[in-house]
């Protein structure tokens with residue numbers, strides 16, 4: 483695993499943006515796997531600047547998002563559809579038909595997962611997958627205990643994850659209890675994975691990742707079995723000198 487330590491969050495965001503832009507400039511029809519949560523927000527801001535000021539072209543890119551809450555419509559302010567539109571897609575020239583996010587309102591959620599996985603297999607895998615890490619080691623919404631063989635599936639969110647994400651909702655009881663997420667096996671098919679960790683609250687998770695062998699109780703540990711992972715962390719989330 484390659485590890486890049488940046489001096490702060492701003493530098494982390496610029497670094498990840500540079501990796502993404504290099505990917506897209508080198509291969510204009512790249513498939514990008516994108517993440518939500520607080521950590522990639524700075525990266526998306528930098529990408530928008532890159533599009534507006536440096537003319538980075540996304541017209542041939544395809545995007546797949548990692549996950550979506552079950553029960554939130556695409557126009558709900560806290561759905562990941564809204565998050566991606568508000569922070570990225572609204573500003574870039576990725577054609578709408580090449581943007582893929584699971585439908586958390588699907589009547590048949592199992593079918594939605596199977597269709598999403600099929601689409602990923604048909605068009606993907608992502609050339610570059612962006613990932614955040616949960617304090618409990620989750621990647622996407624794959625909570626501790628998720629099988630490493632999992633494909634896109636419906637998950638029950640861990641109480642700690644709901645609590646961590648309650649900051650985006652008016653109260654904890656408004657945070658959905660389930661989500662659709664790409665599985666661990668799905669994520670591992672990506673050609674290059676860039677894992678972002680920022681802030682002292684991620685220190686323990688980064689330390690556990692570095693110190694542990696792959697095990698299903700700490701989902702991010704599977705990344706040690708992947709041939710091309712870049713961990714980009716700022717100093718406050720760096721556990722060792």
Ligand SMILES: O=P(O)(O)OC[C@H]1O[C@](O)(CO)[C@@H](O)[C@@H]1O
Pocket residue numbers: 517518519520521522613614615616621622623643646647
């Ligand atoms: O970047 P954050 O907000 O710390 O979240 C870390 C991870 O947790 C999630 O938001 C899910 O809780 C993921 O989407 C994200 O990768």
